[in-house]
Amino acid sequence: MNTITRAEQSLGMSSVAIYEMVRRVLLQHYPSSSVLLDVGCGTGNLKPFVAKLCDRYIGIDAVQYPEFSKNTEFIRQNLDRPLIGLFDNFADVVISVETIEHLENPRAFYRELVRITKPGGYVIVTTPNQLSLLSKLTLLLKNQFNAFQEAPGLYPSHITALLEVDLRRIAREAGLSDIKIEYSDRGRIPFTNRNYPEFCKGNLFSDNLLCIGRKLR
Secondary structure, eight states, X not given: OXXXXXXXXXXXXXXXXXXXXXXXXXXXXXXXXXXXXXXTOTTOTTHHHHXXXXXXXXXXXXXXXXXXXXXXXXXXOOTTSOOTTOOTTOEEXXXXXXXXXXXXXXXXXXXXXXXXXXXXXXXXXXXXXXXXXXXXXXXXHHSSOGGGSSSTTSTTTOOOOOOHHHHHHHHHHTTEEEEEEEEOOOOBOTTSSOBOOTTOOSGGGOSEEEEEEEEOO
């Protein structure tokens, strides 16, 4: 399955909890930027959450979904390959929401995200949380991570499962510092269709996590 097919299978959308997590972290670390790149932008649903935090929003993806605003800048890229036409130190903030798990080489992808980030800027990557209670129970019972089961919308669209420690290592190897992990604080209760109550927060109760790091040079 190629990049375009995996992108189409994903439908280009993530949950509101993930977008809110990105906005919350961005407000804490870089509340005002000139250029923000949304790599793996899908339908562009992140834009309303970050538009007021940047002067220029650019979406990047393998396909341009019909729902993506025609008035928003868009660059078509094969995300399994080097990002063509994007110069070094291009953007203040580079964000990739629920994209890295669809790609064949997460390290090469991370290096590209860091390359196009300005010194002093931030790289933010989100992905399914393999250490949530739901994911751990699925692994125990089915020998598969929850978000990577052979089911519609999961495998073979989701092909690369990364743990927290993997994200930290990859971010560090790619040249980032001040690396932190944050959680969506939103997760599905195992064996039900309900989410945990709002007071359940952190690693075990979050279906998704975020890794943020700063490029110093």
